[in-house]
Amino acid sequence: MKKQYALAFDNVSKQFKSRHKTVEAMRNVSLTVEDGEVFGFVGPNGAGKSTTIKVMLDIINDYDGQVRIYGVDAHHAHARKGVAYVPESPALYEQFTPLEILRMALDMYGIRRTDANAWCMQWLERFSVAGNAKRRIRELSKGNVQRVALAHALVVQPRLLILDEPLSGLDPVGRKDVVDILAEYKRAGGAIFFTSHVLHDVERIADRFGFIHQGQLLTVRSPQELAKERAGRYLVRYQGNATDQRAVGTIRNGEFEIELPEAELPAFISQLHANGSHLLSVKPAVSLESVFFQILQSTPV
Ligand SMILES: Nc1ncnc2c1ncn2[C@@H]1O[C@H](COP(=O)(O)OP(=O)(O)OP(=O)(O)O)[C@@H](O)[C@H]1O
Secondary structure, eight states, X not given: OOOOOSEEEEEEEEEEEOSSOEEEEEEEEEEEEOXXXXXXXXXXXXXXXXXXXXXXXXXXXXOEEEEEXXXXXXXXXXXXXXXXXXXXXXXXXXXXXXXXXXXXXHHHTTOOOTTHHHHHHHXXXXXXXXXXXXXXXXXXXXXXXXXXXXXXXXXXXXXXXXXXXTTTTOOHHHHHHHHHHHHHHHHTTOEEEEEESSOOGGXXXXXXXEEEETTEEEEEEOHHHHHHHHTTEEEEEEESOOOSTTOOOBSSTTEEEEEEEGGGHHHHHHHHHHTTOEEEEEEEOOOHHHXXXXXXXXXXX
């Protein structure tokens, strides 16, 4: 029997044409996400991440290739049965309360529960916004709106959750809470497709990462493969002169950061001392962005 994927992109291309130029937002993208898998879609601004999501949601429907959600062509609305989506900046009805919004989600998905109110409150509590359950959305902070939007997605217990930059707008505590909830959802068998242009806490729950650049899926890697690529690389922070072209900008006035392989550390540190700079810290490089740039450098686009 043919395997049924949560998501299957087959050779998908999308161009935006204007009078002056053509942008290839997706170029022959093929990828699959298994049921229960967490797939991180990573790429810089303008890489094609939102376009990919809009294709899944059929907001963009004039593309080449085929997209299937649980085996159903994404052009059909019923492909999105059991699929929930949270955009980067959720636009929830401002005049409603979080509790009303979650109740509406249950109605929209045709979910009837005798304990509907308690069930919704449970999800608002889970996202630490139960105290705001009866205030209007327009009175809530951006971070709390984001939490309500995530609760609104999970209250219907989707089998696939599509998240555009899920942690943007959340403080560190909020990010940890959300990642814990998503990890729980994954343990219960849920699949997630999330986009990110900066990687952070959410990467710990991903099973695989796809790297997109200029509409092209460059590679798909597991966290284990990425960890191997990061091994032996260090992030050096120092104060003083930008002694090396590779330093990635000022962190604060006069502070710099550079990523180096272990073999180059001693020479670099001696050079810092020699020109009067001060070493602030040396830590193993853990940023997925740095791996992304390595992939970019080693992949002909
Ligand atoms: N409606 C549109 N008309 C014309 N060009 C578009 C349109 N939507 C997207 N693009 C272009 O397609 C490319 C991919 O855009 P997309 O929004 O998918 O990138 P992204 O990876 O989501 O970026 P970001 O991280 O900034 O949200 C960009 O060059 C963008 O300018």
